[in-house]
Amino acid sequence: MSQNSKLIDRRDAAVAKGVGHIHKIFAARADNAEVWDVDGKRYIDFAGGIAVMNTGHRHPKVVAAVSKQLESFTHTCFHVMPYEPYVSLAERLNALVPTRTSNKTALFNSGAEAVENAVKIARAYTGRSAVIAFDGAFHGRTMMTMGLTGKVVPYKSQFGPFPNDIYRAPFPNALHGVSIDDSINGLKKLFKTDVDPQRVAAIIIEPVQGEGGFYVAPPKFLHQLRALCDEHGILLIADEIQTGFGRTGKMFAIEHSGVIPDLTTLAKSLAGGLPLSAVVGRADIMDAVTPGGLGGTYGGNPLSCAAALAVLDAFEEEKLVERGAALGKRLQHRLKDLAEKASCIGEVRGLGPMVAIELFNDDEHREPAPETTSAIVANAAERGLILLSCGVHANVIRILVPITASDAIVDEGLDILENVMESLTAEVA
Numbered sequence: 001m002s003q004n005s006k007l008i009d010r011r012d013a014a015v016a017k018g019v020g021h022i023h024k025i026f027a028a029r030a031d032n033a034e035v036w037d038v039d040g041k042r043y044i045d046f047a048g049g050i051a052v053m054n055t056g057h058r059h060p061k062v063v064a065a066v067s068k069q070l071e072s073f074t075h076t077c078f079h080v081m082p083y084e085p086y087v088s089l090a091e092r093l094n095a096l097v098p099t100r101t102s103n104k105t106a107l108f109n110s111g112a113e114a115v116e117n118a119v120k121i122a123r124a125y126t127g128r129s130a131v132i133a134f135d136g137a138f139h140g141r142t143m144m145t146m147g148l149t150g151k152v153v154p155y156k157s158q159f160g161p162f163p164n165d166i167y168r169a170p171f172p173n174a175l176h177g178v179s180i181d182d183s184i185n186g187l188k189k190l191f192k193t194d195v196d197p198q199r200v201a202a203i204i205i206e207p208v209q210g211e212g213g214f215y216v217a218p219p220k221f222l223h224q225l226r227a228l229c230d231e232h233g234i235l236l237i238a239d240e241i242q243t244g245f246g247r248t249g250k251m252f253a254i255e256h257s258g259v260i261p262d263l264t265t266l267a268k269s270l271a272g273g274l275p276l277s278a279v280v281g282r283a284d285i286m287d288a289v290t291p292g293g294l295g296g297t298y299g300g301n302p303l304s305c306a307a308a309l310a311v312l313d314a315f316e317e318e319k320l321v322e323r324g325a326a327l328g329k330r331l332q333h334r335l336k337d338l339a340e341k342a343s344c345i346g347e348v349r350g351l352g353p354m355v356a357i358e359l360f361n362d363d364e365h366r367e368p369a370p371e372t373t374s375a376i377v378a379n380a381a382e383r384g385l386i387l388l389s390c391g392v393h394a395n396v397i398r399i400l401v402p403i404t405a406s407d408a409i410v411d412e413g414l415d416i417l418e419n420v421m422e423s424l425t426a427e428v429a
Helices: 002-014 059-072 086-097 110-128 143-149 180-193 220-230 302-317 322-341 370-382 407-428
Strands: 027-031 032-039 043-046 103-108 129-132 166-169 200-205 237-238 265-266 277-282 347-350 354-359 388-390 394-399
Touching: 002 277, 032 394, 043 388, 043 407, 086 302, 110 143, 110 180, 110 200, 110 237, 110 277, 110 302, 110 388, 129 180, 166 180, 200 220, 200 354, 220 237, 220 322, 302 322, 322 347, 322 354, 322 407, 354 370, 370 388, 370 394
Parallel strands: 129 166, 129 200, 200 237, 237 265
Antiparallel strands: 027 032, 032 043, 103 277, 265 277, 347 354, 354 394, 388 394
């Protein structure tokens, strides 16, 4: 019996069934965009820990920074005895995140915590309670963020009721027949039928939907959304948890549109694999919460802060935003070539290296193909490529390869994907 099989048996006996996993593969070690399992097999990582490893596995700067911090202390709780790395990181994030004025930052552990606290801050600042999210959104698995998330299975099934004063609007999606006007009119209809805009604290949006399917919010739509928020005194929250830190060819996805949010949530690739998240926003908004209203025992852990500072150093010194833009062109070129050969691909889309293909069973691209998608992910893993699916219909394959991956590694992974799709197409034919 393989080591993977033995560990699967132990996992099934010891770990709650609700904690899912995609691949029956246990990692033993990793380096940049490569992972080796406990049986010694090598894989190319196109998942990146779900967009966490933008700077690659075990980036030398991150390893060195965490090792150095370990020699001093691992935890004091920032609320009890604060420490300089938290402050330094806040200063750097304040300078990085797009703003109309000066920023302030609060640090937490996970993306869901960042979203929860962004909502708290928005409510404190506006004195309002309602929040609007979009179809297909993913904002987390806590009670508030499940309410904001726009996908039932597996994220919301069995767990209701959810917090009230959450409303949902259509996300613009040309492939599926939802125009920018449809989305804006959907919001205006909400204001007429469900919630007074004067009661809405915030509208939260992913500039590129992550779990929802890598649908890109058109710049025109984001500008209209910004104007609508300004008209009614509503805060605009940009959820950059999956899109941030070079994933779209700019530091943050919202920069492609030129729209300035009021609050921005960050996590995933912020700390190069260590748990850390942040809310960054206008100083006057961030300061609306009284002392003690934000935080948590582990929020802004010193090891994670040290890692995040090293991640930001890597972006500056290695020009990783520019590298991400070049990688995105390479990925999109190859995938568009593949789409010309594989009729099941209905669309290649994304920004920068945040790229996806959506699969259908019919040439008219009306019938999603979740079974084909699942088969591609499984077959690719057998050949040494780790992929992730996503989308409300589970028919989208997303690519989240580390930005630091070499062109040779990226091409090797794309070759595997192309071979998998060719073999599956041949089987169907």
